[in-house]
Amino acid sequence: MPRVSLSKRLFIPAVFLSVFLSVFLSVFFIYLSALPPAVYHGDSGETAAVSFTLGIQHPPGYPVYSLFGKLFLSVLASGSVAFRFSVLSAFICCINMFLIYKISSSVFSSFPGKKNSFIAPLIAALSFAFLPSVWENAITPKGGIYMLNIFFSLLIIYTLSFSRLNAGKKIYMASFLFGISCSHHYMSQMAAFPAYAVAFLFSGAKFSIRGIITAFIFFILGLSFYLYIPIRSGSLFNWGSPVTIESFFFILSRAQYTASEISRSLHGSFSRLLYFSENLSSAFFHAGLIAAAAGAFIISVLNRRAFLLLSVFLLMFPLSAAVYLNLPAEKLFIMRPYMLPSLVPVCIFFAAAFY
Numbered sequence: 001m002p003r004v005s006l007s008k009r010l011f012i013p014a015v016f017l018s019v020f021l022s023v024f025l026s027v028f029f030i031y032l033s034a035l036p037p038a039v040y041h042g043d044s045g046e047t048a049a050v051s052f053t054l055g056i057q058h059p060p061g062y063p064v065y066s067l068f069g070k071l072f073l074s075v076l077a078s079g080s081v082a083f084r085f086s087v088l089s090a091f092i093c094c095i096n097m098f099l100i101y102k103i104s105s106s107v108f109s110s111f112p113g114k115k116n117s118f119i120a121p122l123i124a125a126l127s128f129a130f131l132p133s134v135w136e137n138a139i140t141p142k143g144g145i146y147m148l149n150i151f152f153s154l155l156i157i158y159t160l161s162f163s164r165l166n167a168g169k170k171i172y173m174a175s176f177l178f179g180i181s182c183s184h185h186y187m188s189q190m191a192a193f194p195a196y197a198v199a200f201l202f203s204g205a206k207f208s209i210r211g212i213i214t215a216f217i218f219f220i221l222g223l224s225f226y227l228y229i230p231i232r233s234g235s236l237f238n239w240g241s242p243v244t245i246e247s248f249f250f251i252l253s254r255a256q257y258t259a260s261e262i263s264r265s266l267h268g269s270f271s272r273l274l275y276f277s278e279n280l281s282s283a284f285f286h287a288g289l290i291a292a293a294a295g296a297f298i299i300s301v302l303n304r305r306a307f308l309l310l311s312v313f314l315l316m317f318p319l320s321a322a323v324y325l326n327l328p329a330e331k332l333f334i335m336r337p338y339m340l341p342s343l344v345p346v347c348i349f350f351a352a353a354f355y
Contacts, residue, residue: 024097031090032090038082047141053235053236054232056229056233056242061239063226105121124347128344132283154344160174171203179222183222188317191338229242276339289346296349314345
């Protein structure tokens with residue numbers, strides 16, 4: 001009997017690993033088949049060229065993506081620069097699939113029965129991978145910036161809420177990751193901060209002066225990636241020429257955009273929320289949203305903490321965009337990449353209906 005029990009315990013992870021690797025690689029190769037062979041429209045040309053030359057992109061500069069992209073291209077030496085950055089976007093999106101799977105598995109682990117079921121978490125990961133707005137960003141260089149932003153958000157939430165680290169290590173790791181993520185795209189990370197706060201409250205960590213100071217040090221270490229901007233101020237591509245403290249903060253603060261971004265009317269904010277709702281509906285269709293609503297109810301009953309965390313994570317991005325962004329009707333499409341993180345909780349809710 002012990003031998004049978006042991007074989008079962010070895011067989012189940014082996015099956016899971018085989019299935020997941022097959023799915024992961026299948027999705028990755030599907031993405032590869034759809035990659036543009038050369039420069040894509042929009043900011044993708046800038047993103048690829050600036051990252052390849054370790055320059056400075058448009059505000060806020062994206063130092064983390066430039067460094068990570070350059071490292072990735074040093075490993076993947078075949079193909080045009082633009083194509084390889086598209087491969088990077090697809091790769092990051094597949095990593096996000098894995099994180100969504102892990103978070104979903106942790107959420108569903110509190111459900112009664114089917115303890116070894118991996119179907120529902122796989123549904124969550126796959127539904128995310130093939131959403132239209134995710135797809136269009138998973139195959140272009142500029143989309144890699146948004147994919148990396150989702151990666152940091154998922155990793156921080158997983159670290160705080162579902163990892164096996166002790167409470168102190170969770171906070172230190174999350175603080176370091178939050179610092180890096182702010183060096184990457186701090187606007188989106190500030191929108192996600194309420195969800196991180198909820199995850200922190202559920203982590204079991206206790207406040208202490210020493211702990212707060214240590215966490216802050218880790219945060220500053222992560223944030224230090226922004227030193228890249230003054231260090232690379234003399235590069236070939238160098239937006240704003242940040243050679244002085246004033247020009248550095250001009251890039252960091254996104255000063256050229258902020259004057260026109262802040263929302264000026266309640267009607268405008270409502271129109272942006274409506275736009276988000278319409279995009280959500282077009283992504284999941286009515287049947288998918290009904291299933292997601294049913295799954296959200298199931299999670300609210302069986303795992304209330306996870307439901308609260310996912311709900312806050314879902315709502316903060318559209319609310320932040322609605323309150324902050326001042327976009328006319330013809331430019332509402334600019335919101336779409338910033339809404340991508342909100343799709344993750346909907347995918348998990350959707351999958352819960354099939355558990």
